[in-house]
Amino acid sequence: MRFSQSLASAALLVAAGVAQAASSWSFDDASLAISAKKASEAVKEKLNPKTPLSKPVTLGSTDTLKVALTAKDNGKAKRPHQAFVVLKEQDSGLEVPFPLTTKDNGKAVVHIAQKDIPVQLLVSTKPLKGSIVIGSFGSAQGYNSQVFEVEITTDPNAPAPHYEKPLRYGKKEEIHHIFRADPKSPPKVISLFFTLAVAATVPALFIGWLALGANLNHLSKAIGAAPLSHATFFGSIVAMEFVFFMYYTSWNLFQTLPVAGLVSIATVLSGTKALGEVQRRRLAGDR
Missing domain, CATH: 2.60.40.1930 (Macroglobulin (MG2) domain)
Known part of the structure; x- marks a missing residue:
């Protein structure tokens, strides 16, 4: 009898749990x-x-x-x-x-x-x-x-709804960058005009030297006193003009800057000694 009552109680508890779970x-x-x-x-x-x-x-x-x-x-x-x-x-x-x-x-x-x-x-x-x-x-x-x-169904007499997708961060298609073409040289006529204009100043330079009393006899003295400094100084000026010429004709900026930097260093070092030698002779009264 007690076993039957216990079984019935267990069955009621199970039924109540199932009912609660099925809620x-x-x-x-x-x-x-x-x-x-x-x-x-x-x-x-x-x-x-x-x-x-x-x-x-x-x-x-x-x-x-x-x-x-x-x-x-x-x-x-x-x-x-x-x-x-x-x-x-x-x-x-x-x-x-x-x-x-x-x-x-x-x-x-x-x-x-x-x-x-x-x-x-x-x-x-x-x-x-x-x-x-x-x-x-x-x-x-x-x-x-x-x-x-x-x-x-929207109102046909009103503007249709418009939606633009927002910009979202994520993987995009690969971008193939196309660099613009290298800048071209100006027309030859303009280049020739400015070349002649620069060349025309050379006679004016020599005339100015003669008017100011330039003495070519000092050339041998200068080279004898400091041959390496004067030769390097003059050569660096010619080299710098050559660098500008190459930049104008074919070189780009990345090719020009390193060479121009090296030539500038040579110009400063040699020019300091060469012009110092000239100053010493001037101070000594050699004019």
């Missing part, structure tokens, strides 16, 4: 209504938690979609912690939730106008999937299932 949220007395300006165009459909509507409903630019239901926990009307109507775009998977206004007796309602729907969903070419999500604290399983589809 889940759902809804009842649900309806979907489209409110339009013209009463003849209004639509109202009953929603079933197990079977979605067979045909999509149409939401116009001035219409309002209304979903009303009674949330139930294991068959009893109850206010859930969360209740939403979720619209989802089929191709991209983007979705937007609309919270239901719920009462303590489980009754809930939400109104959705076309202006409330993001433009990413308005431009969809396919009907939006409408789901109802209900859940709360505790062990009861939440409800999340598609129950209807809604097709968006």
Whole structure:
């Protein structure tokens, strides 16, 4: 007898545990209504938690979609912690939730106008999937299932909704950089003109030297006193002119700068000694 009572008690406990585990949220007395300006165009459909509507409903630019239901926990009307109507775009998977206004007796309602729907969903070419999500604290399983589809029709007299995808950081296609062509030399006529202009200053240079009393007899003295410095100094000036010529004809800046730097160093070092030698002779009265 005691064994039978213990077995019966165990069976009741197991049944209670199974019933508690099977507890889940759902809804009842649900309806979907489209409110339009013209009463003849209004639509109202009953929603079933197990079977979605067979045909999509149409939401116009001035219409309002209304979903009303009674949330139930294991068959009893109850206010859930969360209740939403979720619209989802089929191709991209983007979705937007609309919270239901719920009462303590489980009754809930939400109104959705076309202006409330993001433009990413308005431009969809396919009907939006409408789901109802209900859940709360505790062990009861939440409800999340598609129950209807809604097709968006925009106002033909208004500008069509336009959406541009935002810039997102990620892997991009490989960029093949194409450098612009090297700069070309100016026309030969212009180059010849400036060459002749520079060459014309050479006679003026010699005339100026003679007018200022240049003495070519000092050339032998200078070379005798510091042959290496004077030769290097003069040679570096000629070399620098050669560098400028090569830069003008064929070299680029990266080829010109290292050579010009080396020639400049030679010019400074040799010029210091060569001009120092000239200064010493001038100070000694050799003019």
